[in-house]
Amino acid sequence: MNSMILGRYVPGNSILHRMDPRAKLLGLFLLIIILFWANNVMTNALLFLLAFALILSAKIPFRFFINGLKSMVFIIAFTTLFQLFATTGGKTLFQFYFLTVTDKGLAQAGVIFCRFILIVVFSTILTLTTTPLSLADAVEKLLTPFKIIKVPAHEIGLMLSMSLRFVPTLMDDTIRIMNAQRARGVDFGEGNLLQKIRSFIPILIPLFASSFKRADALAIAMEARGYKSGEGRSRYRQLKWQFLDSVAILSVVAVGAIIFWLKY
Known part of the structure; x- marks a missing residue:
């Protein structure tokens, strides 16, 4: 089996599997916004705990998430190293010819690394627990209000x-x-x-x-x-927004508020 996870769906009956795809897509969008607020150890640790809890809730083996990270390892490594050596300012920790590592660059590289890992994990959770047809229906439903501007x-x-x-x-x-x-x-x-x-x-x-x-x-x-x-x-499968979906979105908003309060 190849390591490409995008587009693959793992059947299941977990809480995440039963959620409305609109709620999961909206939750992913909010989490990506929240990721850009996380800029220290505490905020990133909180998001990793959230990702771990979601993985356990999905009841999907960890190997799927490892495979998802393997397919992105080059992009993650390149971006992290570029951020490490390109960021200037702060105390110099290491220097070799034109390569300089500062404490500010090290901190920024760590934030970028965590951000990439979390984006891949959250996106993988979405695709593994949502069928492609349901995801497409969710996108169409969320874009329906924009039909007035010819979208x-x-x-x-x-x-x-x-x-x-x-x-x-x-x-x-x-x-x-x-x-x-x-x-x-x-x-x-x-x-x-x-x-x-x-x-x-x-x-x-x-x-x-x-x-x-x-x-x-x-x-x-x-x-x-x-x-x-x-x-x-007409549609054979109708999307139904349930109480669980509202609780999930409110939980993500609460996490976002905590991350915003804990950031620098």
């Missing part, structure tokens, strides 16, 4: 649904094509950086070809079934 809420929800649905499929296709190329003697790890980049060309061409073929088949299937977007479409 295509249904089309945006449809695009999101298709994107989330086919991300794991494209990753599976990529692994299948790479295994086929390895069987033909292609080594993706040898040579310099330019040669490594060129070795991925035999992957991109069949991947684009299979993606366009799948998109064409999907369009034909939708037309054959008489798909029509916009007003008048």
Whole structure:
């Protein structure tokens, strides 16, 4: 199994699974805003405790979250190191030629590192406990008030649904094509950086070809079934906002108030 978590759903009957997807999406949006308020050890520790509690509530094995972090390890490491060496000011802790580490840079790098980890964990919780169709319905419902300014809420929800649905499929296709190329003697790890980049060309061409073929088949299937977007479409699954969803949103707001009070 590949490490791509985005778009994968793990069936379950936990509290998070039963929540309205609108509440989960709105809660994630609020948590991302709160993350930018957390700028010290205490606030980040509180958010990590919240993330741990949510993971336990979701009743999903930790390996899914580890896999989600593995797929982002390069971006997290690069951004953290860049912040570490690029931040100036404060007391110098280490210097080697043009590389300088200050206490301010170290603190800022730690905040950025925690912020990335928490964003990945919170986003992973959302995708693992919410089906792509429910998530797309939630986006469409939340964007419905903006129809007065001509925002295509249904089309945006449809695009999101298709994107989330086919991300794991494209990753599976990529692994299948790479295994086929390895069987033909292609080594993706040898040579310099330019040669490594060129070795991925035999992957991109069949991947684009299979993606366009799948998109064409999907369009034909939708037309054959008489798909029509916009007003008048009924839904088999109706979203229901419950008392639990209101409590969850109020809890996130309370956490945000505490984080705002504890920040510098």
